[in-house]
Amino acid sequence: MSKLQAVCPHDCPDTCSMLVTVRDGRATKIEGDPNHRFTSGFLCTKVSKYLERVYHSERVLYPQRRVGAKGEGKFVRVSWDEALDEIAYRLKRVADEYGPQAVLPYSYAGTIGLLNYASMDRRFFHRYGASLLERTICSSAGATGYKYTIGATIGYDPEAIKYARLIAIFGSNIITSNVHLWPFILRARRNGAKVICIDPYRNRTAEASDEHIFIRPGTDAALALGLMHVIVSEGLHDEDYIQRYTVGFEQLKARLQEYPPERVSAITDIPVEKIVELARSLATMQPVAIRINYGLQRHYGGGMAVRTLACIPALTGAWRYPGGGILLSTSGTFPINTQALERPDLIPPGTRTINMSRLGEALTNRFPNGKHLDPPIKCLFVYNSNPAAVAPDSSVVIEGLRREDLFTVVHEQFQTDTADYADILLPATTQLEHFDLHKSYGHLYLMLNEPVIAPLGEALPNTELFRRLAAKMGFEEDCFKDSDEELARQALSTDHPALATITLERLKAEKYVRLNLPDPYLPFAEGGFLTPSGKCEFYSEAMLKAGLDPLPTFTPPAESAISDPQKAAKYPITLLSPPAHSFLNSTFVNIRRLKEAEREPTVELSQEDAEKRCIRSGMLVRVYNARGEVLLRAVVSSRIRPGTAVAASIWWRKYARDGKNVNATTPQLLTDMGGGATFYDNLVEIEPIESE
Numbered sequence: 001m002s003k004l005q006a007v008c009p010h011d012c013p014d015t016c017s018m019l020v021t022v023r024d025g026r027a028t029k030i031e032g033d034p035n036h037r038f039t040s041g042f043l044c045t046k047v048s049k050y051l052e053r054v055y056h057s058e059r060v061l062y063p064q065r066r067v068g069a070k071g072e073g074k075f076v077r078v079s080w081d082e083a084l085d086e087i088a089y090r091l092k093r094v095a096d097e098y099g100p101q102a103v104l105p106y107s108y109a110g111t112i113g114l115l116n117y118a119s120m121d122r123r124f125f126h127r128y129g130a131s132l133l134e135r136t137i138c139s140s141a142g143a144t145g146y147k148y149t150i151g152a153t154i155g156y157d158p159e160a161i162k163y164a165r166l167i168a169i170f171g172s173n174i175i176t177s178n179v180h181l182w183p184f185i186l187r188a189r190r191n192g193a194k195v196i197c198i199d200p201y202r203n204r205t206a207e208a209s210d211e212h213i214f215i216r217p218g219t220d221a222a223l224a225l226g227l228m229h230v231i232v233s234e235g236l237h238d239e240d241y242i243q244r245y246t247v248g249f250e251q252l253k254a255r256l257q258e259y260p261p262e263r264v265s266a267i268t269d270i271p272v273e274k275i276v277e278l279a280r281s282l283a284t285m286q287p288v289a290i291r292i293n294y295g296l297q298r299h300y301g302g303g304m305a306v307r308t309l310a311c312i313p314a315l316t317g318a319w320r321y322p323g324g325g326i327l328l329s330t331s332g333t334f335p336i337n338t339q340a341l342e343r344p345d346l347i348p349p350g351t352r353t354i355n356m357s358r359l360g361e362a363l364t365n366r367f368p369n370g371k372h373l374d375p376p377i378k379c380l381f382v383y384n385s386n387p388a389a390v391a392p393d394s395s396v397v398i399e400g401l402r403r404e405d406l407f408t409v410v411h412e413q414f415q416t417d418t419a420d421y422a423d424i425l426l427p428a429t430t431q432l433e434h435f436d437l438h439k440s441y442g443h444l445y446l447m448l449n450e451p452v453i454a455p456l457g458e459a460l461p462n463t464e465l466f467r468r469l470a471a472k473m474g475f476e477e478d479c480f481k482d483s484d485e486e487l488a489r490q491a492l493s494t495d496h497p498a499l500a501t502i503t504l505e506r507l508k509a510e511k512y513v514r515l516n517l518p519d520p521y522l523p524f525a526e527g528g529f530l531t532p533s534g535k536c537e538f539y540s541e542a543m544l545k546a547g548l549d550p551l552p553t554f555t556p557p558a559e560s561a562i563s564d565p566q567k568a569a570k571y572p573i574t575l576l577s578p579p580a581h582s583f584l585n586s587t588f589v590n591i592r593r594l595k596e597a598e599r600e601p602t603v604e605l606s607q608e609d610a611e612k613r614c615i616r617s618g619m620l621v622r623v624y625n626a627r628g629e630v631l632l633r634a635v636v637s638s639r640i641r642p643g644t645a646v647a648a649s650i651w652w653r654k655y656a657r658d659g660k661n662v663n664a665t666t667p668q669l670l671t672d673m674g675g676g677a678t679f680y681d682n683l684v685e686i687e688p689i690e691s692e
C-alpha cells in the first residue's frame with residue numbers, strides 16, 4: 001500500500017493537492033492533502049467521489065465507431081490503429097476537398113492541466129492548419145475587462161484574504177465553486193472581518209455571509225460607479241495612491257457625476273442607504289478584499305462590469321495592505337511558457353478563428369449577419385468538453401451535430417451528450433492515469449501530477465492521442481515527439497524570477513512549490529500594474545483604440561427592460577443557470593451519489609412570480625423563450641427576487657424527461673469585450689404544465 005500525491009484536474013480555482021491510497025495497482029482512497037496550505041486537508045463533495053468516476057462501469061475504455069444514427073449513441077469497438085487510420089484519412093480528405101480550415105477543434109477545460117489542456121493538441125491543429133478556436137465560454141469577458149484596468153489577471157494573494165477586515169464578494173459562489181478560500185475567509189472573520197455578498201441570488205455563500213445585498217442581474221458596473229461616486233464625493237479616496245499609481249482620475253471623476261446613488265439605486269434595485277454604506281465601508285475598512293468571480297460577467301456588459309469594479313482598490317488604496325485589492329484570477333501570476341507548449345508559430349498565416357460560444361452558428365453555417373463560413377465546418381474534433389450540454393442555444397448546436405456530412409471525433413472518459421453524436425469515440429485517461437503540470441487560478445502553487453495507476457482499458461491522455469495522430473499524418477517536426485516530461489520542462493523554460501529554481505526535478509521531489517513571491521504577496525502595493533502606462537488605468541487608451549468607452553461605464557444587459565422592453569414584456573424573467581453544488585459544469589452528473597444529491601433539474605423562482613403564474617413548489621414548469629424550452633421542477637423560494645429565476649446547472653440532456661437542459665434557452669450573443677458567452681443574459685417566461 002502506498003499514499004501517492006496527485007492534483008485535482010478540474011476547472012476550479014482551488015487546484016487541490018490530493019493523496020491517493022493505492023493497493024495492488026488500484027486506487028482505494030482519495031483525500032485532501034493536509035500539508036498543502038490552500039487545500040487544507042479536504043476535497044470538495046465532488047472530487048471526494050473521484051474514484052467512483054475513475055472506476056465507473058460506464059467509462060469509455062476502447063475506441064469505437066458509430067453504428068446507429070447520429071445522436072443515438074450506438075457504437076462498436078475498433079482498435080486504436082483503425083480509429084486513428086480513419087481519422088487521419090478523413091483529415092487528409094477534408095484538407096484536399098475543402099482546405100484544412102474546414103476542421104474545427106473544440107476543447108475546453110475537462111482538465112486544466114497545462115499539458116492536457118493545451119500542448120500537443122494545439123501543435124497538431126496548428127501544423128494541420130485547422131480553424132483556430134477562440135475559447136470564450138467561461139472567462140474571456142471578465143479577463144479582458146480586468147486586463148484593461150490592471151494589465152494582467154493578477155490579484156491579491158488569496159491566502160492573504162485572512163488579513164482582510166472587509167470581504168466583498170460579487171458574482172461568486174465561493175462555498176460551491178471556490179470552497180478552499182472559505183477557511184481563509186473564516187479566519188478573517190474570527191479576527192472581526194465582515195463578509196458581504198452582492199448577488200441576485202441568496203446562494204450558499206450569501207447565506208453564510210454577514211450580509212447579502214440583492215442586485216439586479218447585469219448591473220454591477222452601475223453599482224461600482226455609484227460606490228466610486230460616494231467615495232470620491234465624500235473625499236474617502238486615497239489621493240496619494242491615485243497620484244502615484246493611476247491614470248485618468250480627473251476623467252473618472254467627471255464620469256462619476258453621472259452616477260449618483262439615486263440613479264444607481266434605480267438601475268441596481270439596491271436602496272440608496274445601502275450603496276452609501278457599502279461605499280464608506282469599502283473605503284475605510286482596510287484591508288478590503290474584493291472577490292469577484294465569473295458569475296457577474298456572463299452578461300452582455302460583463303467585460304465593462306469587471307473593468308469598472310477593478311478600479312475600486314486603486315481609488316481607495318486597498319492594494320497597499322496584505323489582503324487588500326481585488327481578485328478575479330491568479331492565472332496571470334504564473335509565467336508559463338505557453339508559446340513553447342502550443343507552438344503558435346506553426347499556424348499558417350491568415351488562419352481564421354471561430355468563437356466557441358457560437359458553435360451552433362458555426363456548425364449550421366447560419367449567422368445573424370447573413371455571412372457564411374467558407375469553407376464550412378466538415379469535421380469537428382471534440383476533447384475536454386461537452387458542447388452538446390454546455391454550449392449556449394443548444395437546439396442549434398444539436399442541429400449542427402446531427403449533420404450527416406459532419407465527421408465528428410470525441411475523445412472522452414464517458415459517453416456524454418456530445419459523445420452520442422460522435423462518428424469516432426476515443427477513450428481518455430483520468431487524472432490518476434496520466435502526467436500533468438498545473439498552475440492555478442485561485443492560489444499561487446505550481447503542482448505536478450504523476451500517474452498513480454495504470455490507464456484503464458485502452459484509454460490515452462490527450463497528449464498521447466495527438467502525438468500518435470501526428471505520426472499517422474506524417475508530421476515530421478521534432479515537437480511531435482516530445483514526451484510529457486519534455487513538455488513540462490518546456491512549460492517551465494522562462495527567465496521569469498517567479499519560476500527561478502522551480503524545475504521539474506524539484507517538483508518531482510516536492511510535488512508542489514509556491515511561486516517565488518513574497519509571502520504574503522502584495523502585487524500592486526507600490527503600483528507596477530501591467531497596463532501600457534504601468535498604472536491602474538481609470539482611463540484606457542487601449543479601450544478607446546478597441547472602439548470601447550475608455551472610461552468605466554454601465555452597459556446594460558442585452559435582454560433587459562432597458563435594452564429591449566418588448567422582449568422583456570414577453571419574457572419577463574432573467575434566468576440564471578449557475579453551477580450546481582454537486583456538479584462541475586457537466587462533469588460528475590453521472591456519478592450516482594452526486595446526481596442524487598442534486599435530485600433533478602429545477603428552477604427556483606420568487607413567491608410573487610410563482611403566484612402570478614399559479615405555480616407551486618414541486619410542479620413541473622415549462623421555461624421558454626424564442627430560442628427554446630426546457631421542463632424543470634419549480635422551487636418557490638425566498639432566495640430570489642421577482643424578475644429573476646435560478647436553474648442550477650449543467651445537467652446532462654439525456655437524463656432529462658424532455659431530453660434537454662437549460663441551454664435550450666441561452667443565447668449565442670457575445671459580451672461587450674473578449675467575445676464571451678452571455679449565459680445569464682437570458683430572458684424567459686415560465687408556465688405550469690397543464691397536465692400537472
Ligand SMILES: Nc1nc2c(c(=O)[nH]1)N[C@H]1C(S)=C(S)[C@@H](COP(=O)(O)OP(=O)(O)OC[C@H]3O[C@@H](n4cnc5c(=O)[nH]c(N)nc54)[C@H](O)[C@@H]3O)O[C@H]1N2
Pocket residue numbers: 011012013138170171172173174176177178198199200201203215216217218219220293294295296297299576578579580581582583584585586649650680
Ligand atoms: N461546484 C462547482 N464548482 C465550480 C464549477 C461547477 O460547475 N460546480 N464550475 C467551475 C467553473 S468552470 C467556473 S467558471 C466557476 C464558476 O463559479 P463562479 O465564478 O462563482 O460563477 P457562477 O457560479 O457562474 O456565478 C456565481 C454567482 O454569480 C451570481 N450572478 C449572476 N449574475 C450576476 C450579476 O450580474 N451580478 C452579480 N453580482 N452576481 C451575479 C449568481 O447568482 C451566482 O450566485 O466555478 C468553478 N467551480
Ligand SMILES: Nc1nc2c(c(=O)[nH]1)N[C@H]1C(S)=C(S)[C@@H](COP(=O)(O)OP(=O)(O)OC[C@H]3O[C@@H](n4cnc5c(=O)[nH]c(N)nc54)[C@H](O)[C@@H]3O)O[C@H]1N2
Pocket residue numbers: 011107108109110111116137138139294383384385386387390391411412413414416428429430461462577578579584585586587649650662663666679
Ligand atoms: N447554462 C450554462 N451553461 C454553461 C455555464 C453556466 O454557468 N450556465 N458555464 C459555462 C462555463 S463557466 C464553462 S467553463 C463551460 C464548461 O464546459 P466544458 O469545459 O465542456 O466542461 P464540462 O461540462 O465539465 O465537460 C468537460 C468534459 O471533458 C471530459 N474530460 C475530462 N478530462 C478529460 C481529459 O483528460 N481528456 C479528455 N479528452 N476529456 C476529458 C469530461 O469527461 C467532460 O465530459 O460550460 C459553460 N456552460
Ligand code: SF4
Pocket residue numbers: 008009010012013014015016043044045046047048179180584
Ligand atoms: S474541484 Fe476544486 S475544490 Fe474540488 S477537489 Fe478539485 S480543485 Fe479542489
Ligand SMILES: [Mo]
Pocket residue numbers: 011137138139294
Ligand atoms: Mo468556467
